[in-house]
Every structure is written in structure tokens, then in C-alpha cells.
Amino acid sequence: xxxxxxxxxxxxxxxxxxxxxxxxxxxxxxxxxxxxxxxxxxxxxxxxxxxxxxxxxxxxxxxxxxxxxxxxxxxxxxxxxxxxxxxxxxxxxxxxxxxxxxxxxxxxxxxxxxxxxxxxxxxxxxxxxxxxxxxxxxxxxxxxxxxxxxxxxxxxxxxxxxxxxxxxxxxxxxxxxxxxxxxxxxxxxxxxxxxxxxxxxxxxxxxxxxxxxxxxxxxxxxxxxxxxxxxxxxxxxxxxxxxxxxxxxxxxxxxxxxxxxxxxxxxxxxxxxxxxxxxx
Amino acid sequence: xxxxxxxxxxxxxxxxxxxxxxxxxxxxxxxxxxxxxxxxxxxxxxxxxxxxxxxxxxxxxxxxxxxxxxxxxxxxxxxxxxxxxxxxxxxxxxxxxxxxxxxxxxxxxxxxxxxxxxxxxxxxxxxxxxxxxxxxxxxxxxxxxxxxxxxxxxxxxxxxxxxxxxxxxxxxxxxxxxxxxxxxxxxxxxxxxxxxxxxxxxxxxxxxxxxxxxxxxxxxxxxxxxxxxxxxxxxxxxxxxxxxxxxxxxxx
Numbered sequence: 022x023x024x025x026x027x028x029x030x031x032x033x034x035x036x037x038x039x040x041x042x043x044x045x046x047x048x049x050x051x052x053x054x055x056x057x058x059x060x061x062x063x064x065x066x067x068x069x070x071x072x073x074x075x076x077x078x079x080x081x082x083x084x085x086x087x088x089x090x091x092x093x094x095x096x097x098x099x100x101x102x103x104x105x106x107x108x109x110x111x112x113x114x115x116x117x118x119x120x121x122x123x124x125x126x127x128x129x130x131x132x133x134x135x136x137x138x139x140x141x142x143x144x145x146x147x148x149x150x151x152x153x154x155x156x157x158x159x160x161x162x163x164x165x166x167x168x169x170x171x172x173x174x175x176x177x178x179x180x181x182x183x184x185x186x187x188x189x190x191x192x193x194x195x196x197x198x199x200x201x202x203x204x205x206x207x208x209x210x211x212x213x214x215x216x217x218x219x220x221x222x223x224x225x226x227x228x229x230x231x232x233x234x235x236x237x238x239x240x241x242x243x244x245x246x247x248x249x250x251x252x253x254x255x256x257x258x259x260x261x262x263x264x265x266x267x268x269x270x271x272x273x274x275x276x277x278x279x280x281x282x283x284x285x286x287x288x289x290x291x292x293x294x295x296x297x298x299x300x301x
Numbered sequence: 302x303x304x305x306x307x308x309x310x311x312x313x314x315x316x317x318x319x320x321x322x323x324x325x326x327x328x329x330x331x332x333x334x335x336x337x338x339x340x341x342x343x344x345x346x347x348x349x350x351x352x353x354x355x356x357x358x359x360x361x362x363x364x365x366x367x368x369x370x371x372x373x374x375x376x377x378x379x380x381x382x383x384x385x386x387x388x389x390x391x392x393x394x395x396x397x398x399x400x401x402x403x404x405x406x407x408x409x410x411x412x413x414x415x416x417x418x419x420x421x422x423x424x425x426x427x428x429x430x431x432x433x434x435x436x437x438x439x440x441x442x443x444x445x446x447x448x449x450x451x452x453x454x455x456x457x458x459x460x461x462x463x464x465x466x467x468x469x470x471x472x473x474x475x476x477x478x479x480x481x482x483x484x485x486x487x488x489x490x491x492x493x494x495x496x497x498x499x500x501x502x503x504x505x506x507x508x509x510x511x512x513x514x515x516x517x518x519x520x521x522x523x524x525x526x527x528x529x530x531x532x533x534x535x536x537x538x539x540x541x542x543x544x545x546x547x548x549x550x551x552x553x
Binding site for chain 2: 091092093111112113115116117119121123125126127128136137139140141142143170171172173190
């Protein structure tokens with residue numbers, strides 16, 4: 022099923038060449054006593070420079086899609102391509118922020134943020150690396166915490182450190198799995214705005230997984246609604262709200278409310294279905 | 302008086318009382334059996350003027366040489382085998398059986414192989430510390446956070462870089478746990494080796510005194526061993542606090 026809501030507005034969304042393409046993707050997970058189908062026949066194209074949000078009830082396979090784009094998981098059937106080539110190993114073109122922050126607990130904030138520069142494949146990068154680390158730490162609001170260990174930070178601060186660690190080496194594509202889930206509402210809005218500014222300025226492609234419809238609508242130019250498990254695509258809706266956007270004020274506009282309402286109509290049944298099944 | 306001062310005053314009083322009872326006890330039981338604190342202090346002063354540092358040096362050298370061989374070998378073997386799933390599955394029962402062996406029971410075998418000098422003690426200490434570090438690092442390498450590894454992989458890290466930046470530091474807590482066991486075991490191994498047969502060392506000092514029915518000498522030797530053990534353990538605890546300071550106050 023591949024519906025496209027409000028097709029009349031697609032012209033406003035970014036339409037670069039297709040960067041990421043999923044075709045008839047199926048993912049089965051073997052548990053101890055049976056095989057669970059997590060993703061059931063997903064086809065989806067994401068354009069270069071586009072901002073795509075994946076929403077759906079928990080357990081619907083949204084994160085599984087990110088894992089496949091990152092090359093950490095192979096589909097059981099179907100194909101995943103990146104820049105026209107099949108993804109057949111870790112995809113080092115993407116920056117991936119998982120739900121759980123993967124900061125190294127024995128490194129200070131600045132050593133975590135700068136770790137990419139220690140890797141051989143990025144050592145040739147020019148410029149003052151220490152200055153870039155300091156600038157990025159300031160940018161995510163962690164100035165003064167450079168020498169702190171992750172265990173000394175709050176959950177939100179750890180998220181910001183993880184964001185800085187990913188953005189510092191300027192990956193062309195960002196995969197974000199509930200990046201701001203742990204933050205309080207105000208900080209969330211600030212971080213969303215920061216992210217949009219960074220993305221708009223650099224032309225990065227973003228795939229965002231979130232359970233928060235308002236976050237999806239305020240950030241993305243295409244929102245994909247997943248069904249409850251096994252995950253299929255229930256609806257795709259373009260969000261032709263012009264950029265730059267300010268997530269803090271956008272939420273008071275009529276267009277924003279209309280998009281949220283339309284998407285909620287699609288999502289409501291799926292959330293109910295997910296709650297009715299025991300494994301969701 | 303502050304809490305700390307009260308605590309230490311209490312401890313000093315208890316120690317003084319125990320020493321007084323010991324000293325007085327000698328006049329009732331006979332110093333031949335329990336010696337006395339003053340006699341022990343006298344003996345220590347005597348040893349200090351003669352060859353205490355020679356024996357202390359021999360024991361310390363055995364421990365240091367043994368640890369220098371066993372610890373790095375144990376860490377490297379543990380972390381390598383722990384990351385190789387198939388190999389570690391094959392090795393598991395062997396590891397469990399080796400772990401059940403009281404290693405110091407190997408001392409007679411090693412003495413027959415390597416003679417009565419420092420070498421069999423060094424081998425014993427190396428063997429004990431190798432096994433303890435191996436078991437702990439092996440478990441640590443299997444418990445490394447796969448998501449941390451994935452994060453580095455996506456940044457473009459090579460296998461060697463992942464190993465150096467995630468796997469090895471991720472094992473630090475386990476390695477320290479192994480060291481905390483290995484150091485007292487190293488002391489035990491060296492001393493037991495010396496007590497069986499040797500020409501020098503703190504264990505030699507104690508067993509020689511025993512053979513001569515020299516109670517004061519036994520107690521003086523045990524006292525030196527107690528101090529040495531305390532210093533070694535405290536050094537390891539200090540190193541651990543420094544190396545694991547990132548764990549925060551809750552040991553997360």
C-alpha cells in the first residue's frame with residue numbers, strides 16, 4: 022500500500038535525485054520458538070537533501086529501516102540501495118544517532134566529540150580539529166562540560182554530546198532514532214531548531230524516526246506513517262511548509278494543525294492495533 | 302572531636318589494648334609459644350640492620366617479574382579469544398576446568414621443573430596472574446557494548462581502531478577486577494613457593510624460623526608479609542580509582 026496524501030503540494034518538497042531507496046523490503050527476526058516478521062514489504066524512496074520522518078506505533082519496524090540504511094542489518098528479502106548501490110556493509114556515509122546514546126563512558130565529552138578525528142580514514146581532514154570540537158560543543162550547549170564524563174551528565178546532555186559527535190564529521194546523511202526523546206519540552210524545541218539550521222545550511226539528507234507527530238511535521242518535508250507490526254507503509258504525506266521553519270512558532274499555524282490532524286487520522290488506528298496485540 | 306578523629310582514637314586504643322594483652326600474656330603462657338610485641342620489634346630491628354631488604358627484594362622481584370609476564374599475556378589472550386565467538390565457545394569447558402584448579406598446588410611440579418631459585422616462583426606468579434587476568438578479560442570482551450562498536454564502525458573505524466578504542470577500554474573494569482585478585486594471589490604464590498624450598502625471600506624467612514622453633518622470627522616474618530600485602534592491595538585500589546574515575550559516584 023503506498024498512498025500519497027495531498028499530492029497537489031509535492032512541488033514544495035525538496036525533490037533531489039533519489040538517495041536512499043527501499044524496494045519490497047521484508048525483515049524477519051528469529052526468536053527462540055518462531056519467526057517474527059518485523060517489516061513486511063516496504064518500498065520507499067528518499068531524495069537527496071530531503072528530510073523524511075518515519076512515524077508509527079512502537080515495534081512497527083521504523084528503527085529496523087534505519088539499521089538497514091546504515092548497513093547494520095540486511096533485509097530478509099527485497100533491496101536497500103544508497104546512491105544507487107546496494108547497501109552491503111556498514112554505510113560510512115551516514116551519521117547514525119541511536120535511541121540509546123553510544124558515547125564511550127571512559128572518555129570525556131571533548132574526547133567523545135572529537136573521536137572521529139582520531140580515525141585513520143578522517144585524519145587527513147584539514148583545519149584546526151581542537152577548534153572544531155570546541156565550536157561544536159558550544160553549539161550544542163555543552164560549553165563548560167568539556168572535561169566531564171558521560172556519567173556526570175544528564176540524559177539530555179548526553180544526547181547533545183552524541184549529536185555533536187555525529188555532526189562534527191559532517192556526514193552527508195543523518196539517521197536519527199528518537200534523537201530528542203529524552204529532552205524536556207523547551208530544550209527539545211531549541212534542539213529541533215538547531216538541527217534544522219544545521220541541516221538547511223549543509224543540505225544534508227535526514228531520516229528521522231519519531232513517535233511524536235508534531236516533531237515529524239515541524240521538521241520533515243515528507244512524513245511516512247507505518248502500520249503496527251508487521252510494519253508496512255500506511256500513508257505518505259508531504260509537508261510543504263516553507264523553510265526556514267521555527268518549530269517553536271510553527272505549531273500555532275493552521276497548516277501545521279491540518280497536517281497533524283490528517284496524519285493522526287492515519288496513525289490512530291495503528292496505535293490502537295498495536296496496543297491490542299501482545300508483542301507490540 | 303570530629304567523627305574521623307573519634308574513629309581513629311578508638312582504633313588506636315583497641316590496638317594498644319591488644320598489644321598490652323599480648324605482652325602481658327607472655328608472662329603467663331611463656332614467650333616460647335606466643336613471643337611478645339617487644340621481642341618482635343627487636344627482631345625486626347635486628348633484621349633491618351642485616352638482610353631484611355634482601356629477602357623483601359627477592360619476594361618483590363618474583364612478584365614483579367611474574368606479574369609483568371602473566372598480566373599482559375592474560376589480557377591479550379582474554380580479549381582476543383573473547384572476541385572470537387567460535388573459539389571462545391570451543392574453549393569454554395577448558396577455561397572452566399582450569400579455573401577450578403587451585404593454582405598454588407602446581408608449586409611442587411614447578412619446583413621440580415625449574416629448581417629452587419627464583420624461577421619457579423616467577424613462573425607460578427606468572428601462571429596465577431595469567432589465568433586470573435585471562436578469565437576476567439575474557440568475560441569483559443564478551444560483554445562489550447555492540448552498539449558502541451557499531452557507532453565507531455559507521456564513523457569508518459577499522460577493526461584495529463575498534464579494538465583499541467572500544468574493546469580494550471571497555472574491558473578496563475574487568476581487567477582491574479582481575480588485577481585486584483591477581484596481586485594478593487601473586488603474593489601467596491611467591492611465598493608458598495619460597496616456603497616449600499628456597500634460599501631467600503620472605504617465605505624462606507618464615508619457614509626457616511619455623512624449622513628453628515623461633516616463634517619471634519615467625520611473627521616478625523608474618524608482620525612483614527602483612528605490611529607488604531596491605532601496601533600492594535592499597536596500590537591496586539589507588540590505580541583502580543584513577544583508571545575507573547569515569548564510572549562516577551554510583552559505579553555506573
